[in-house]
Amino acid sequence: MIKRKKRIYLISLFFITIATSIYLILWALRDNIVFFYSPSEIQQKINLKEINEMSKLRLGGMVKESSIKQLNDGSINFIITDFDREMVVFYKGIIPDLFKEKQGVIAEGSINNEGIFVANSILAKHDENYMPPEVQDALKKDYGDK
Amino acid sequence: MINRGNELKLQLANPGILERYIKTLSPWFCGAFISSLIIGLWFAIFNSPPDYLQGETVRIMYVHVPSAWMALFIYSSMAVASLIGLIYGHLVAFIYAKSVAPIGAVFTLICLVTGSLWGKPMWGTWWVWDARLTSMFILLFIYLGFIIVSKSFNDPVKGDKISSIFALIGFINIPIIKFSVDIWTTLHQPATISKLDTPSIHTDMLIPLLIMFTSFVFLFLYIFSIRFFSELNLRRYVTYTLSSK
Incomplete structure (x- = not known):
């Protein structure tokens, strides 16, 4: 049981270290990723x-x-x-x-x-909206030209 | 005292018994895949409306989006299995991760190719290096890396360990893919369905999409069952040859 707990700590520590370093890299490069x-x-x-x-x-x-x-x-x-x-x-x-x-x-x-x-x-x-043309026409009629 | 739930859990942790379960289910997976694929394609091609902007090109989405979901889902499940494998040392968890990796890689490839085919007429380009497309491209290489690592050890115990650690590191990419469209400005559009708001897709288009997704899930389960048998038999063979030396 002790051994398993140790393993869990080790894995989480390892994972957190790598995740943090990748986060920092992406943060530093944010102006180039946009x-x-x-x-x-x-x-x-x-x-x-x-x-x-x-x-x-x-x-x-x-x-x-x-x-x-x-x-x-x-x-x-x-x-x-x-x-x-x-x-x-x-x-x-x-x-x-x-x-x-x-x-x-x-x-x-x-x-x-x-x-x-x-x-x-x-x-x-393209935006995230998907709809048939009839619906688009109906929307236009209902809410004016949005 | 063991109750029924625990008993089933114990049985599923035993590769031999799990194999029997999967063997019974395997033909059903295949049948469910084929029937849902026929229904899904019929809806997607003949019985769904064109989009108000994209026209008929929207139909590529019915393959593109489910395969993207599958690619992310399969990798996440692999990472969970690897974690369980590393902590509890369950053989089934390792075998799962190893047998589903190529399926996930192919779904990633399908996603990239169909996305590219859609991108040319809609965006006006086959490919751009924006955050979503690039992170998805990286996922393909993470899958390939996992496959290579998991196959490069003669000793399966060592191979399982190293490839599981690899799978956990690669998991960091999954939230990056998911949230790339929100964090950075991208050419790729933001999420339509998996967001807190109501989905911005019309029901007539959502139905074929979900049927196609179900069909892909059954395809995944069917291929997984085949790969599970072969991986299990490979392990048996390796154990047998090692013990008879």
């Missing part, structure tokens, strides 16, 4: 001079309602918002199916000297 920054975080980083025109980064948020503008040369212009701050994004290339107004989006690229985010790729972010 996949994208919101417009507010990017603004903060610009203010702190952590990023400049050269830094490659990902900007994520919602595509602002009726902000998508098609330009003549096939490129598009739209605004990414986190409902606090917003940022104008310029992009030329293929857009994913889920890229729509009021949907999540992630743009990869950098900020030019005019403060416009020039994206070289666009990823659509």
Whole structure:
């Protein structure tokens, strides 16, 4: 019995040590593990001079309602918002199916000297809601355009 | 005095008696898997609505999500079995962990591949290194590592011990996978069903998902029963050859 108790202590001590060290590693790397920054975080980083025109980064948020503008040369212009701050994004290339107004989006690229985010790729972010189209229509009717 | 519950527990701890139980149940697992798979696929492909945003692509979810659940569930059960094995030295616990590891690895692979197939049309990319995808990818390697470690010892007692410790270390990754979408910003969406709030999925889509999950559970049990027999016989053979030397 004593031997078993000792074994339990040893295993838990071992496990706690490793779990703590992994936690600390992840904590130290938290700024690199995040996949994208919101417009507010990017603004903060610009203010702190952590990023400049050269830094490659990902900007994520919602595509602002009726902000998508098609330009003549096939490129598009739209605004990414986190409902606090917003940022104008310029992009030329293929857009994913889920890229729509009021949907999540992630743009990869950098900020030019005019403060416009020039994206070289666009990823659509899907949310956690799954429903049939009829339900979506009914929701729209009941609660207005949410 | 031994009551019935304790008696059953004692019997299940005995590999030989457990083997008899599993042998009787094994064909039922197989039958339950096939019938629930047919029903589940019929629901998933023909009798469920398309999604309001994803359209028909949503049907990949009916394979992707259950296999992700299975991958996490199997690893967690392996870690629990390893812990029991290390503390109490039960042979059945070690045999369980060793026989389910490849099943979990295959479910992880299915999850990664179907997720990638869904990601291309929906996100616009096959793969990104965000926290959820990366931690799931690491899980595949933890599974493979466990399989390699558990097979690299001639002495099964030593092999069981080392691979169990390996399984416990690898368990740290499981909560990281689960909560990665909440802790960090990721491309992968947050949890739909396993959260404190009500599930954000329509019932017509939840039903096929749960039937497919049940089917995968029975597939897991069926493959486990086969692997359990072969692992047990292997142990018997090793013990026999060691004792006859």
